[in-house]
Amino acid sequence: MPAFSPLSSYAAGSYASIVPATTAHASAGFISPIAGAHMSNVERVALATDLAAARALRAVAEPRPRQTCNTLLPQTSPVEVQVQRRTAMHLRSESDRVAFLNENRVSAVWMEMLDATRASGGCPTEVRPGQVATDIAHRMSCLGVGVGELRRPDRHSASGTAADVGSASVGASEFATIEALSLPSVHIREPGFEPGTMAALEYDLGWRALAPSWQAALPAIDEDVWASNPNTALFCAVGRAVLPHLATDERGELMDGICARIVSFHMHAGGL
Incomplete structure (x- = not known):
């Protein structure tokens, strides 16, 4: 996911308490911490610049190899x-x-x-x-x-x-x-x-x-x-x-x- 230095101070805890329990009212109940912030014109320009330069990276979840064969004796030769x-x-x-x-x-x-x-x-x-x-x-x-x-x-x-x-x-x-x-x-x-x-x-x-x-x-x-x-x-x-x-x-x-x-x-x- 993109990382923006101006937004690094917005921790999850600042808005986790107002995330609705269900998705039925998500649009009405969820309040973005960015939308609720008061920004000056200079801050808005800086934010727009950061967003324009941001690169969306595809998340790749590689499975962890499981040690399914755990033996005392050797499993292969020689x-x-x-x-x-x-x-x-x-x-x-x-x-x-x-x-x-x-x-x-x-x-x-x-x-x-x-x-x-x-x-x-x-x-x-x-x-x-x-x-x-x-x-x-x-x-x-x-x-x-x-x-x-x-x-x-x-x-x-x-x-x-x-x-x-x-x-x-x-x-x-x-x-x-x-x-x-x-x-x-x-x-x-x-x-x-x-x-x-x-x-x-x-x-x-x-x-x-x-x-x-x-x-x-x-x-x-x-x-x-x-x-x-x-x-x-x-x-x-x-x-x-x-x-x-x-x-x-x-x-x-x-x-x-x-x-x-x-x-x-x-x-x-x-x-x-």
Whole structure:
């Protein structure tokens, strides 16, 4: 918009209070601060000169780029895989990177979950119910190994990059992988079961304790059936009962690796 030095003193506050609430009476109700000002002939000439020399510039609103893909793991190749700070392999192509992540899918989800629930300043992470599950599905799609990506007919294309995943289904659930980590509470949509809460910790510990009794007969969990009734009362009650009796070694560390992972995840999300 044009800027005129003689009018720079007219702030919006000088007439904002008399702008009508509706546009129906705008012509009668709006009073221009310029029209109400008393100007001499010299001021009028100066104003006319400024108006004649003014240039109307077209306003261009450029959209801000949104960081829709925010992952911990690299989204493009080449990538170095390091083990104990030593390079173990080079993933030089996209097919190599995607194949490696698919082979190590559980570890990839685990690392992205830790990043998605990272707390700051010792305060618990602030997430809404079910937000982490949605975030993880989006992250895996950004990495090119999401469940939606696996269903794409062109997923083996050599030209596929992280920029192409915008067309993929980011709503696909990673429930099967997260359940394999014994952290199904991440998918609970009820308030109070967010990562880092005691209810979520008890639920996952109860899930771990009861898993051997039904996994042999029910190796795969239907997410929709489970989501309709996650049975929070049962699993939380079992988890609450076993929590004080978790076996530890002489150093005080949990002996069961899965329980250790559950506890460490929720302590991490809780800011510890």
